[in-house]
Amino acid sequence: xxxxxxxxRVLRALDDxxxxxxxxxxxxxxxxxxxYPADRQRTGHDSTGGFRGMKGSNWEAGHRMPFIAR
Numbered sequence: 126x127x128x129x130x131x132x133x134r135v136l137r138a139l140d141d142x143x144x145x146x147x148x149x150x151x152x153x154x155x156x157x158x159x160x161y162p163a164d165r166q167r168t169g170h171d172s173t174g175g176f177r178g179m180k181g182s183n184w185e186a187g188h189r190m191p192f193i194a195r
Contacts, residue, residue: 150194151194152191152192155190157182158186159180
């Protein structure tokens with residue numbers, strides 16, 4: 126939620142400064158999340174999207190990453 130809020134602040138600042146059309150914002154990450162079964166149980170959320178593994182593993186969830194371009 127914090128990442129979403131901060132990206133939103135950057136995009137709004139560009140909009141407010143009328144700089145949206147002359148700038149490309151790219152947000153990404155280096156690899157998947159660290160998300161243990163206890164985290165899913167505690168929060169009711171699965172940041173690996175149901176894929177196997179996590180950050181540092183060779184499985185799918187170890188390589189999933191966010192990417193936003195605007």
